[in-house]
Amino acid sequence: MKKIVALVVMVVFLAVGVAAFGSPACPAGDLKVTKAEGTAKKAPVNYNHAKHSAVAPDCKSCHHTWKGDGAPEKCSECHTAKKDGKKLAIKAALHKTCKDCHKDMKKAGKKTGPTSCKGCHVK
Numbered sequence: 442m443k444k445i446v447a448l449v450v451m452v453v454f455l456a457v458g459v460a461a462f463g464s465p466a467c468p469a470g471d472l473k474v475t476k477a478e479g480t481a482k483k484a485p486v487n488y489n490h491a492k493h494s495a496v497a498p499d500c501k502s503c504h505h506t507w508k509g510d511g512a513p514e515k516c517s518e519c520h521t522a523k524k525d526g527k528k529l530a531i532k533a534a535l536h537k538t539c540k541d542c543h544k545d546m547k548k549a550g551k552k553t554g555p556t557s558c559k560g561c562h563v564k
């Protein structure tokens with residue numbers, strides 16, 4: 442019985458959450474991307490959704506587990522300090538997503554974001 446009550450409460454909360462958020466607009470301005478666990482050795486990275494909307498228009502290319510309703514979960518909710526099975530550690534997950542695109546575009550001679558450590562990890 443307790444379980445059923447809990448389930449109903451959860452469903453109601455979820456429905457309210459979805460109604461309240463709908464499909465969220467991507468955040469304006471720079472987000473500070475910081476590691477959730479472990480020791481941060483590098484300065485946080487600024488990520489700007491608006492500047493990327495032309496090059497990475499599909500939200501799901503980064504928020505790859507997002508269903509399209511409500512705010513996407515933070516990468517760090519799944520990608521933690523250490524690699525876990527097929528799940529990359531947070532550092533590798535973000536380097537693969539961010540750095541690889543910048544590098545590939547640079548190689549192709551296109552205008553892109555930073556590829557040097559200091560370019561992203563700005564003090």
Ligand code: HEC
Nearest residue numbers: 465466467468472488497499500503512513514515516517
């Ligand atoms: C190039 C990768 C990338 C793309 C494309 C992208 N995002 Fe994000 N987004 C991120 C990162 C990185 C964060 C930082 C938070 C985290 O997940 O750890 C984030 C955070 C967010 C947040 C939460 C902000 C917060 O402070 O909790 C929302 C909402 C969001 N994105 C919506 C969107 C929507 C909507 C789109 C598509 C229009 C989109 N994003 C496209 C990488 C991306």
Ligand code: HEC
Nearest residue numbers: 503504505506514515516518519527528529534535537538
């Ligand atoms: C709900 C959990 C969850 C969230 C949230 C999540 N991931 Fe993942 N991610 C996974 C799992 C599980 C895998 C490994 C299996 C797979 O590829 O689906 C993975 C794999 C990856 C990979 C490797 C894909 C490949 O081609 O090998 C990258 C890169 C990645 N995630 C980046 C991100 C980024 C960046 C964010 C946030 C914008 C994010 N993930 C959010 C669970 C998640």
Ligand code: HEC
Nearest residue numbers: 486487488492493496497538539542543552553554555561
């Ligand atoms: C699909 C390719 C792609 C992906 C994925 C991507 N970027 Fe970029 N990034 C670009 C391009 C192209 C620019 C240049 C945009 C411009 O100057 O208008 C850029 C610019 C930047 C800049 C410089 C912005 C400025 O103020 O001039 C930073 C910092 C940056 N990206 C960080 C990130 C981070 C952090 C991620 C991962 C969460 C990421 N990028 C993912 C293509 C990408």
Ligand code: HEC
Nearest residue numbers: 474475476481482483485486532535539540556557558561
């Ligand atoms: C395209 C942007 C980008 C570039 C270039 C980049 N990083 Fe990162 N890095 C990130 C993001 C985003 C994170 C995840 C957020 C965080 O942990 O601050 C991260 C996380 C890290 C972390 C783990 C978190 C910590 O602070 O301990 C280390 C270490 C790191 N990077 C080192 C480097 C080094 C060394 C280089 C150069 C060889 C480099 N990065 C280049 C974007 C970048």
